[in-house]
Amino acid sequence: MNATGQPGERLDECESLRGIAIVLVFFYHFLGSLRGYMPNPQASYASALFFGGSIGVDLFFVLSGFLLSLPYIRGSPMVLRQFFGNRALRILPMYYLMVLAGAAWKGDWRAAMHAALFQNISLDTLLPFGLVWWSLAIEVQFYLALPLAIWLARRKQGRYLLATVLLGLCFCYWKLATPAASEFWAALRSTLLGRWPQFAIGIAAAWTHHHYGPVLRSLSVRQRRWLGTSVALAAIAMIDVLATHSLRQFGMLQFGYWYANYLYVSILWAVFMVALTDLLPLFRKVVVNPVLHRIGLWSYSIYLVHAVCIVFAVVRLDIRPSDELLTHHFSNLMLFIYMAGATLLVSATTYQLIERPFLRLKHSRFLLIGKVREDVM
Template identity: 30%
Template sequence: MAEARIAVLDDLRGVAILLVVLYHGVTAAFGFTPPAGGDYWLAYVYAGNSGVSLFFLLSGILVSRPFFLALRERRPMDLKRYMAQRALRILPPYYLAVLVAVLVTGRYEQIPAAMVFLAWGYDVGVFSNVWWSLATEVQFYLFLPLFFLVLGFDRRLAAGVLLIWLLLFVAVCLHWVSFGLLGNIYWALSLGGKLPVFLLGAGIGWLLAEQRLPTLSTLPGAMALFLLVVVLAVFLQVTVEHGVVEFSWRQPWIVVPEGLLWGSVALVMLSTPGLGGGLHRRPLRYLGRISYSLYLIHQPVLVACLSYGNAADMRVWPRLLLGLVLALALAHLSYSLIEKPALSLKNRYSSKTKDSEALPV
């Protein structure tokens, strides 16, 4: 039952990457101001970078689950295997993306920083604009085993670590502590600012490991999911009205309600068997499977197609559609030729519990 439930999370991966790709595509083509009318539903597009928070939530669920299983079964966590699994999961496609980026842009001086996830923003042109989330993801990968080691040594010390972080998080949110504009941006985008959504995911991971998730029938689950979709639309519209990117930097507390809403969506999906499942190759699940490669590839491809089409005096929508199709095709190739072989090697390090991997976006 637990593994069947986890398979549903591929659907949420598909939702997350769809939101991110549409956000980058539409805003690159038409700007960040949505047209009048239907704003609440367009908020899913113009605040689509919220899909990254959904990815963080999914990582919190899946990456923490093996630790909770080991804790439940009173066995040590194999940290060497854990690190090998994480490296095989994220490094091959990412390093390929870095290689292509420096070859296209000629910014070879950024290779050392990119290799250790310190190059993002526009350090390597448009290629590196999405790399910040990989840095945050890697920070979580390092934090998690350290936290469980502390937890195994002294639970009060582990609680103290979380309390210190919480006090700092609240102080930054209330503007009692400031690192300067650039420092505040780094904080908001780092694990320090994004830890709430990871912890919410870890809480769901604990429920999965302990097999404590409820089971909802299809109708109540569908009604709850519909209500959450409406509430999310309203919430995201608020962020659109305040400037999506700037609002998240200046008001970092926004990650808490955002995480709670996405966490509620995940809980409903996991608790309602009738909402998940379906054919393995249906579109949403397919997007979930290739979401990491698509995340790394989509923005430079979209920008290139929009720029080329503009020079050729093409209309915007055909350019955008061409970029989306080309990004999907390249992501499929990357998944087939790079990710799948790496995942096959990664499976050699898998434990008997067949812990699922989490996509690092």
């Protein structure tokens, strides 16, 4: 379905949002390879979204909560074989290819076995291949938790238990999000306990889209256009303000000293997403277009491949991050073309040869779930 609510159509907005998310993540690692990830007191509002592009991961998490919960919010039955089969076909083939490549490159098959089971994954697991795998481990944990949450939400007594669980999760998040978190709680930040609010925000956005989307879409074109523009621009402006403050004060250290920033950014992404899907921002075609749509289709391959391409280029060219390096505009442009071109070439190839055959298998098994096409999930 799309913003008009017609069954069987694609949520093109979400595919383009995936494109935006992966572009932000790519710039985050590309610019980080030039300057590093330390705080930058001189960071400008104009560049903060790209230097602080880790917010693209927040958008990915919100999108997962939105797309995976929407069919069941619409009343589709939860069939575990169907749900887990689709999830496996979506993420495992490309992921296991990268695990095999990382194991062959590093010669550490023990770490590869743990990674294949989404265990003991950190930023340096089979580096550089495993630089982004920590987020996939959290995704898998969400896949395991979502069916149980849906089962509880659909039963009267289960809703009471679900509310109790949510209170416990709020307590856990409060303990680990504080800058003074103990070592025990801080270690849980890279698990679902540390990121569950982002998925929950996506689920809340899906609920809003389902229950209030028809009301928003019933407004006149003029009302939808100006309301959508105002809300979407306000959300992006606030995300930029948060990214600028985070970059100036913390840089990469945000993870330890301002962890709640991820929560604030996710709320704003959800607001932007609802405005884009149910209203008509004036700049909608800037966001929802064939280029970002194509990048969104390739986003999973790009996500798994881009860090490898960037790190290999950094090592091969002996790049040493510094503020001075950012002033070499022409050479940086050539470097960007080199890294981005290599990433897109490899990603387009792996999408066609690895992802697409399994996506076709997934589509042939279960095309529609709750009137939402499986190729957007």
